[in-house]
Amino acid sequence: MFHLPVSARAVKFALVVAAALAASACAKNGDEAGQFGAGAGAPGSQQDFAANVGDRIFFETDSSELTPTAQATLSKQAAWLSRYANYSFTIEGHADERGTREYNFALGARRAQATHDYLVSKGISASRMRTVSYGKERPVATCDDISCWSQNRRAVTVLSGAPAS
Amino acid sequence: MNKRISRRSLAFGLAATPLIAATARAELVVSLDRANFQPMPIAIPDLQGEGDLGARVAAVIANDLQRSGVFAPIDKRAFIDKAVSPNVMPQFDSWRAINAQALVTGRVQRDSARMHAEFRLWDVASGEQATGQQYTTDANNWRRVAHLIADAIYSKITGAGGFFDSRIVYVDETGPKQARRKRLALMDQDGANVRYLTEGNELVVTPRFSPSSQEVTYMAFAPNGDASVRLLNIETGQREIVGNFPGMTFSPRFSPDGERVVMSLEQSGNANIYTMDLRSRATTRLTDTSAIDTSPSYSPDGTQIVFESDRGGAQQLYVMAASGGSARRISFGQGRYSTPVWSPKGDYIAFTRQTANSFGIGVMKPDGSGERILTEGFHNEGPTWAPNGRYLMFFRDQGGAKIFMADVTGRVDIAVPTPSFGSDPAWSPLLS
Structure with a gap:
């Protein structure tokens, strides 16, 4: 019924696999700094978070349920955020353009809340996070078909505050 | 003439007075909800006076009425009667000849910062005035006067309320x-x-x-x-x-x-x-x-x-x-x-x-x-x-x-x- 887009999800999946391999390789070397992958960015940096952990999760159409892939990403986020505990962060909820503007503000808020609640369940303090929703006002992918919409149905963890020194 | 200041005038410095027809009220109406509805052909010659202001007012009226879907303004180039005086009875034959059902005549005048405008809506078939009104307002409001005239015409013909002055x-x-x-x-x-x-x-x-x-x-x-x-x-x-x-x-x-x-x-x-x-x-x-x-x-x-x-x-x-x-x-x-x-x-x-x-x-x-x-x-x-x-x-x-x-x-x-x-x-x- 639902046509899985090639782009966003496939890329995401590949990234998760690569990160897992990197993590196991690093564990063997005992390279603690590389625990979350050997990609771009110094360990503990915002780039490290975005590139090696994944700063965003994706949702099905008109849904705020966390997919298994999203849960896996959020578990990694929680591990990283536990280690680099000086960061506070904002969870931005977003929707695709296939919904009305006002409903999408509420839908984006639901997605941000689902993300928030999952991170709390993984031991991250709620006092470090805030949630906002941009509805469909801030798309990252701008074509008019399903391959873009799937990238826009997202919750993004945006770091702020001082990183651990 | 029956002088009446409308409620509208109070907030906007706008006075509106009906122009009373000498003859009985004409039956120039359309039924909007009829299945075989056809837009009413209407002739809107330039209002007289004040350089191109009369033409600009007429253009705003025509655009409003066209966009409503209720009227089909007739191309001015088809008009036989090119200069329409608001002071004399229109030559209805020349409007019947181009299949106009309704005709709008009027004039605009300006003195210092004030603008005066008047219009009459005519039933071309019967040769009777359907409605008419005059307005006095700030000259900057000329587009609003045009919308008010379009609203008066739309309301007269359809029986529905106006919506152009919005x-x-x-x-x-x-x-x-x-x-x-x-x-x-x-x-x-x-x-x-x-x-x-x-x-x-x-x-x-x-x-x-x-x-x-x-x-x-x-x-x-x-x-x-x-x-x-x-x-x-x-x-x-x-x-x-x-x-x-x-x-x-x-x-x-x-x-x-x-x-x-x-x-x-x-x-x-x-x-x-x-x-x-x-x-x-x-x-x-x-x-x-x-x-x-x-x-x-x-x-x-x-x-x-x-x-x-x-x-x-x-x-x-x-x-x-x-x-x-x-x-x-x-x-x-x-x-x-x-x-x-x-x-x-x-x-x-x-x-x-x-x-x-x-x-x-x-x-x-x-x-x-x-x-x-x-x-x-x-x-x-x-x-x-x-x-x-x-x-x-x-x-x-x-x-x-x-x-x-x-x-x-x-x-x-x-x-x-x-x-x-x-x-x-x-x-x-x-x-x-």
């Missing part, structure tokens, strides 16, 4: 799609006189007029992403946040008496509907669900609210008392229903309906019966009613949102010109 507040959109700059903009109903109300440094959406058209309520984002309902006084520029709510507020609209704003408050992923009394600042919660309750709209008498909710699983329309409490679902067709708007006449609720691949704009009666889809396609969203309850504007996104106007019969579907992309149109009441 404004639209909307969201002007510029820049790339992933980072649109959004500003509140104000324009006349025909797209003229665009004026920007915000600077574009904040993301702003969903403006709505107060009943006096002097204030706008809308949703705005602070730079950190916190979003709240605001009030803006159009004349003074004064802005304020409505209430101090512990979450995102959105989807604001005024009550018909202008004393309250109804809106949604989002908390922990749920959205419920609240009102705030603008004088006492007291807030009242109207819904209490774990669903998304939003897009409220008052009935014109203020006793009921229609809104959308996904409490039953998907977005549908519900009606409840204005004091809240139990709600009854009114939408039962195929798809998801959202953004309900109660007609100012009370007879219809307009909405956005979303099916698998399309977004349509439709209307239904307040009990949910009589549903009709007026336009449907890739994207159509957010209807707003004209003051006479016969037309809707909405936005249609075809690689960038633009504003369109349709009528409740489905015959009219035309673009409303805006300088750049535009969305979230909201129609004012008739100006006063």
Whole structure:
């Protein structure tokens, strides 16, 4: 019924696999700094978070349920955020353009809340996070078909505050 | 002559006086809801006087009447009688010869800052005057005088209320799609006189007029992403946040008496509907669900609210008392229903309906019966009613949102010109 887009999800999946391999390789070397992958960015940096952990999760159409892939990403986020505990962060909820503007503000808020609640369940303090929703006002992918919409149905963890020194 | 100052004159320095016909009232009418409706051919020669002002006024009148779908203004090049004096009886034969059913004659005069305008509407077949009016106002208001004349003609012929002397507040959109700059903009109903109300440094959406058209309520984002309902006084520029709510507020609209704003408050992923009394600042919660309750709209008498909710699983329309409490679902067709708007006449609720691949704009009666889809396609969203309850504007996104106007019969579907992309149109009441 639902046509899985090639782009966003496939890329995401590949990234998760690569990160897992990197993590196991690093564990063997005992390279603690590389625990979350050997990609771009110094360990503990915002780039490290975005590139090696994944700063965003994706949702099905008109849904705020966390997919298994999203849960896996959020578990990694929680591990990283536990280690680099000086960061506070904002969870931005977003929707695709296939919904009305006002409903999408509420839908984006639901997605941000689902993300928030999952991170709390993984031991991250709620006092470090805030949630906002941009509805469909801030798309990252701008074509008019399903391959873009799937990238826009997202919750993004945006770091702020001082990183651990 | 019967001198009467209309209520309109008080607020706007505008005096309007009927021009009484010597003969009996003519029967120049159309029935808008007839299935085989044909637009009425009408001749609108340039009004006389004051350089090109008479031509400009005539052009605004003709454009209004054409866009209504009720009239078919005749090309001026077809006119046999080129210079039409407002002081003598028209040569009706020369208008019958080009198949005009109605004829508008008139003149404009200016002295210092004042403008005087008058018009007469003639039934070409009988040679009788159908209506006539004269206006005195500030010369800067010449477009409003043209809209008032168009409203008088439209009302006389259709029996429906006018709607041309009104404004639209909307969201002007510029820049790339992933980072649109959004500003509140104000324009006349025909797209003229665009004026920007915000600077574009904040993301702003969903403006709505107060009943006096002097204030706008809308949703705005602070730079950190916190979003709240605001009030803006159009004349003074004064802005304020409505209430101090512990979450995102959105989807604001005024009550018909202008004393309250109804809106949604989002908390922990749920959205419920609240009102705030603008004088006492007291807030009242109207819904209490774990669903998304939003897009409220008052009935014109203020006793009921229609809104959308996904409490039953998907977005549908519900009606409840204005004091809240139990709600009854009114939408039962195929798809998801959202953004309900109660007609100012009370007879219809307009909405956005979303099916698998399309977004349509439709209307239904307040009990949910009589549903009709007026336009449907890739994207159509957010209807707003004209003051006479016969037309809707909405936005249609075809690689960038633009504003369109349709009528409740489905015959009219035309673009409303805006300088750049535009969305979230909201129609004012008739100006006063």
